[in-house]
Amino acid sequence: MSEKNIKESAEWPEGIKKTRQREAVFQILVNAEEPLSAHEIYRQIEQQELGDGYAISTVYRALTVFEENDLVVKSTLMGDDTAVYAWKKEAHKHYAICLKCHKLVPLQSCPFEHVDMHTKDEDFQITGHKIELYGYCKQCK
Amino acid sequence: MSEKNIKESAEWPEGIKKTRQREAVFQILVNAEEPLSAHEIYRQIEQQELGDGYAISTVYRALTVFEENDLVVKSTLMGDDTAVYAWKKEAHKHYAICLKCHKLVPLQSCPFEHVDMHTKDEDFQITGHKIELYGYCKQCK
DNA sequence: CTTACTGCAAAGGATTTGCAGACTA
DNA sequence: TAGTCTGCAAATCCTTTGCAGTAAG
Numbered sequence: 001m002s003e004k005n006i007k008e009s010a011e012w013p014e015g016i017k018k019t020r021q022r023e024a025v026f027q028i029l030v031n032a033e034e035p036l037s038a039h040e041i042y043r044q045i046e047q048q049e050l051g052d053g054y055a056i057s058t059v060y061r062a063l064t065v066f067e068e069n070d071l072v073v074k075s076t077l078m079g080d081d082t083a084v085y086a087w088k089k090e091a092h093k094h095y096a097i098c099l100k101c102h103k104l105v106p107l108q109s110c111p112f113e114h115v116d117m118h119t120k121d122e123d124f125q126i127t128g129h130k131i132e133l134y135g136y137c138k139q140c141k
Numbered sequence: 142m143s144e145k146n147i148k149e150s151a152e153w154p155e156g157i158k159k160t161r162q163r164e165a166v167f168q169i170l171v172n173a174e175e176p177l178s179a180h181e182i183y184r185q186i187e188q189q190e191l192g193d194g195y196a197i198s199t200v201y202r203a204l205t206v207f208e209e210n211d212l213v214v215k216s217t218l219m220g221d222d223t224a225v226y227a228w229k230k231e232a233h234k235h236y237a238i239c240l241k242c243h244k245l246v247p248l249q250s251c252p253f254e255h256v257d258m259h260t261k262d263e264d265f266q267i268t269g270h271k272i273e274l275y276g277y278c279k280q281c282k
Numbered sequence: 283c284t285t286a287c288t289g290c291a292a293a294g295g296a297t298t299t300g301c302a303g304a305c306t307a
Numbered sequence: 308t309a310g311t312c313t314g315c316a317a318a319t320c321c322t323t324t325g326c327a328g329t330a331a332g
Contacts, residue, residue: 019287019331038322055289060322062287076217078271081224081297082321083217096265105265123279124237124246130219132271138264158306160312179297196314201297203312222322223296 013071021045021054025062026087029072034095034104035084038063075130077102096133100140107133154212162186162195166203167228170213175236175245176225179204216271218243237274241281248274 010030012018024045029036036044042059063085066072072085077097086093096105110131135141151171153159165186170177177185183200204226207213213226218238227234237246251272276282 017286017331021288053289056321057290057323058288064323074219076222076224078215081217083222096267098265099268123282124239124274124276125278125282126237126274126276127240128275130271130273130275133265133267134269134271135265135267137266141264141266158311160306162313194314197296198298198315199313205298 013066013069016065016069021058022062022065024048024054025059025066029066029085029087030089032087034106035073035075035086037082037084039082041085073130075132077132078134094131094133096135096137098137098140099134100136103137105137107131154207154210157206157210162199163203163206165189165195166200166207170207170226170228171230173228175247176214176216176227178223178225180223182226214269214271216273218273219275235272235274237276237278239278239281240275241277244278246278248272 010026012023012026016022025041028041028044028048038056038059041063042054042056045054045059063072063074066087067074067085070088072087073092074083074085076083079097079099080102092110094107094110096107097103098105151167153164153167157163166182169182169185169189179197179200182204183195183197186195186200204213204215207228208215208226211229213228214233215224215226217224220238220240221243233251235248235251237248238244239246
């Protein structure tokens with residue numbers, strides 16, 4: 001039941017130019033418990049006073065760079081049309097999303113770890129996947 | 142306005158007011174091989190001359206009604222920020238999406254049919270899911 | 283220094299909404 | 308007929324982009 005709350009500062013990804021604002025986005029994302037929208041990231045940067053005079057567009061640009069380098073996953077959850085971004089950590093994560101309150105409940109493990117998947121076209125090379133479960137959380141059901 | 146010779150391949154969902162434009166959206170979606178965007182649906186309606194003077198907003202409104210009644214699934218695929226809509230048929234379907242050409246390749250079956258899933262919170266009541274596989278198709282890999 | 287990154291504001295694209303008139307049940 | 312649905316256009320919301328100044332290596 002015990003949980004580490006040691007916040008290791010992850011190392012800056014190689015090959016990406018480090019700037020104050022990218023660093024801020026990076027920190028927020030790496031320490032985030034769950035996927036965040038560009039606005040949420042932006043707001044957190046302001047709150048944590050990681051810098052002043054940031055532009056939301058810079059957040060988007062940073063996210064784009066990270067995504068292009070395969071460092072973050074972008075997804076759009078059902079019932080909400082704002083994209084959310086998550087830093088790709090060792091163990092990737094999936095969530096159950098409450099259709100009523102939109103709360104995210106993390107899954108214990110990736111259900112695909114034990115499943116072998118095939119497409120009709122055997123020649124399709126799978127490199128990743130996205131899974132989202134929908135339903136109602138304890139409070140809402 | 143008179144009825145056109147529309148092929149009746151599925152019955153109109155109960156409890157939803159039937160109108161010419163909703164019927165058009167319904168037909169397009171039910172006969173679609175794969176998920177379509179609001180614009181694609183709109184375009185098809187024009188092409189098939191299912192009616193004149195349609196408004197794209199009407200398509201959106203129809204889709205919203207269908208979605209609220211749990212008749213269509215809306216999703217936003219990676220690498221594209223336009224939502225696509227699919228009519229919920231008996232056997233639900235999942236796709237593998239090519240990261241390069243964005244082609245959709247249908248999966249043989251739902252990988253979750255044989256998997257038991259759990260969330261950390263045992264009290265979460267799962268009612269549905271969304272799965273998307275990403276990778277490269279035969280031509281692009 | 284040189285080039286890439288940023289802030290700002292304006293543009294873009296997708297989706298939604300207000301309103302008066304049209305249509306379904 | 309009553310109340311819902313629609314067309315139209317304007318409004319929103321999220322995200323992207325052009326440009327000129329600024330900062331990282």
